[in-house]
Amino acid sequence: MTSLPPFANEPILELRRASVRSGLQDALARVDGRLALQVPVMIGDDERVAPELVSTDPGNPDRVVAHTARATVAEVDTAVQTARRSLADWGSRPASERAAALVAAAAWMRERRIELAALEVRECAKPWPEADADVCEAIDFLEYYARGAIELDAGAELLQVPGERNQMRYVPRGVAAVIAPWNFPIAIVCGMTAAAVVTGNGVVVKPAEQSPGCALQVVQALRAGGVPPEALSLLPGEGDVGAALVRHPDVQTIAFTGSLPVGLEIIRVAAEIMPGQRHLKQVVAELGGKNCVIVDADADLDEAVPAIVFSAFTYAGQKCSAAARVLVHEAIAELLIDRVAGAVSVLDVGQADRLATEVPPVIERDAQERVGRYAEIAAREGQIAARVQRVPDGGWFCPPTVAVDLPRGSAVLEEEIFGPLLAIERVRDVEQACEIVDGLPFALTGGLFARDPQTVRYVTARTPVGNLYVNRGITGAMVGRQPFGGNRLSGNGTKAGGPDYLRHFVEPRAVTENTMRHGLVV
Numbered sequence: 001m002t003s004l005p006p007f008a009n010e011p012i013l014e015l016r017r018a019s020v021r022s023g024l025q026d027a028l029a030r031v032d033g034r035l036a037l038q039v040p041v042m043i044g045d046d047e048r049v050a051p052e053l054v055s056t057d058p059g060n061p062d063r064v065v066a067h068t069a070r071a072t073v074a075e076v077d078t079a080v081q082t083a084r085r086s087l088a089d090w091g092s093r094p095a096s097e098r099a100a101a102l103v104a105a106a107a108w109m110r111e112r113r114i115e116l117a118a119l120e121v122r123e124c125a126k127p128w129p130e131a132d133a134d135v136c137e138a139i140d141f142l143e144y145y146a147r148g149a150i151e152l153d154a155g156a157e158l159l160q161v162p163g164e165r166n167q168m169r170y171v172p173r174g175v176a177a178v179i180a181p182w183n184f185p186i187a188i189v190c191g192m193t194a195a196a197v198v199t200g201n202g203v204v205v206k207p208a209e210q211s212p213g214c215a216l217q218v219v220q221a222l223r224a225g226g227v228p229p230e231a232l233s234l235l236p237g238e239g240d241v242g243a244a245l246v247r248h249p250d251v252q253t254i255a256f257t258g259s260l261p262v263g264l265e266i267i268r269v270a271a272e273i274m275p276g277q278r279h280l281k282q283v284v285a286e287l288g289g290k291n292c293v294i295v296d297a298d299a300d301l302d303e304a305v306p307a308i309v310f311s312a313f314t315y316a317g318q319k320c321s322a323a324a325r326v327l328v329h330e331a332i333a334e335l336l337i338d339r340v341a342g343a344v345s346v347l348d349v350g351q352a353d354r355l356a357t358e359v360p361p362v363i364e365r366d367a368q369e370r371v372g373r374y375a376e377i378a379a380r381e382g383q384i385a386a387r388v389q390r391v392p393d394g395g396w397f398c399p400p401t402v403a404v405d406l407p408r409g410s411a412v413l414e415e416e417i418f419g420p421l422l423a424i425e426r427v428r429d430v431e432q433a434c435e436i437v438d439g440l441p442f443a444l445t446g447g448l449f450a451r452d453p454q455t456v457r458y459v460t461a462r463t464p465v466g467n468l469y470v471n472r473g474i475t476g477a478m479v480g481r482q483p484f485g486g487n488r489l490s491g492n493g494t495k496a497g498g499p500d501y502l503r504h505f506v507e508p509r510a511v512t513e514n515t516m517r518h519g520l521v522v
């Protein structure tokens with residue numbers, strides 16, 4: 001493979017252009033014409049199709065997007081053994097060859113990018129701009145990790161002294177299980193899978209039960225790009241399939257993105273040594289958040305208000321990075337609450353396929369009920385400053401809501417809600433805001449609106465979050481520009497889309513050779 005040009009982010013679509021917009025409708029019609037998709041269990045060259053699970057359109061639950069087979073425990077074992085067998089070939093190929101497969105997969109996705117986005121619109125109710133950005137992010141992961149794998153393969157520079165030669169190389173850890181969420185239905189499953197594959201592991205993917213159709217596209221892209229079927233299997237199913245993978249004694253690495261309770265369970269089970277297991281399992285855990293935006297008295301509210309509303313309500317607040325709490329200086333609190341409430345009360349809640357939609361439905365009935373429960377607590381314990389009055393019938397819609405005056409310790413302030421509900425709290429000053437942030441167990445993203453550089457330095461030094469955004473929205477991390485991931489109970493400090501991420505999938509081996517003359521054996 002000739003050397004790759006420097007990495008650059010995939011440009012998003014220019015949705016304001018009429019020609020681009022009409023392309024979206026054509027792609028959606030093509031995708032609709034192919035529904036319902038069949039998502040098989042794919043192990044090596046074998047495929048088993050069965051309508052055992054369904055994924056539906058959150059905006060119109062009568063529309064079936066995919067019929068999915070549900071992997072059995074026996075299939076989990078077969079997939080892991082198949083991945084193990086792939087290591088001798090795939091794991092020993094030159095890094096440049098594996099990187100070429102990722103670059104080819106990126107080209108496969110680029111050719112189909114609008115249809116992939118259309119599938120996200122249907123399966124996960126991702127509005128067009130978000131769905132397009134998700135596909136771009138998937139392409140970015142492929143291109144970025146392709147380059148990273150070649151760099152990593154060069155090994156580390158070690159100190160050399162006369163009489164010895166020291167080398168360190170990174171080799172694949174073995175079998176990697178990828179367990180994915182639904183909220184970035186192509187990008188996240190693609191990022192974790194691409195990283196595991198390009199470093200030479202045999203990979204088994206367990207997609208979220210809500211988005212198997214999207215995950216199938218990732219496996220197809222990588223296989224079309226040249227990843228051998230043995231090295232990449234797909235095991236659709238529910239949590240039990242993920243749990244069986246985690247327990248399996250031949251799985252070395254578990255790349256998990258999802259909720260805190262499931263992540264903690266995975267870390268606990270992975271720490272047990274199963275009969276026949278001869279290694280320590282590595283868990284890459286990217287978990288939930290309770291993300292706070294601090295607004296100081298000197299903030300520019302023309303900048304802060306739209307950024308807060310966008311960060312809290314885009315994709316109905318279902319981004320791990322979404323804003324959940326605003327901690328605003330008491331001197332400007334009334335003004336900020338008034339302006340955010342005004343902006344939220346006119347948000348356009350609608351179907352994901354409408355370009356005007358600002359807030360789509362949430363993913364499923366359980367999510368709608370969960371958000372409703374927190375909204376009731378907010379109304380009981382505090383005040384509702386804004387709530388959109390009319391939302392469409394039929395889908396899993398939740399009215400975007402702003403709550404204020406909640407007591408410290410309220411579940412609305414402490415727990416991840418993962419829906420369109422934002423709490424605003426008054427604070428005495430930035431220092432008190434930092435104490436509140438520091439008191440949280442989560443540390444994923446955070447924001448600050450302030451004009452004084454000293455305040456920016458102070459908050460930067462004090463905040464534990466993995467990604468702090470200053471004077472801008474707090475979502476939309478870009479591969480290579482904002483390596484993404486949380487600390488504390490939000491994750492074990494891994495940074496997807498950053499320079500260190502691939503190291504989780506390899507083990508370092510150092511070799512020291514005595515090079516003093518000691519005769520030749522012929």
Ligand SMILES: NC(=O)c1ccc[n+]([C@@H]2O[C@H](COP(=O)([O-])OP(=O)(O)OC[C@H]3O[C@@H](n4cnc5c(N)ncnc54)[C@H](O)[C@@H]3O)[C@@H](O)[C@H]2O)c1
Pocket residue numbers: 179180181182183184188206207208209237238239240241242243244246257258259260262263265266286287288289319320416418444484485486490491
């Ligand atoms: N930190 C990040 O980068 C990041 C990114 C996206 C989403 N998230 C988090 O993900 C959550 C939303 O996603 P979700 O609802 O799909 O999360 P989830 O934890 O419910 O499910 C994630 C995956 O785990 C599987 N699973 C469930 N139980 C399991 C078990 N016992 N063992 C193994 N696997 C099991 C599910 O089937 C699914 O594939 C939110 O908490 C969000 O903050 C975090």
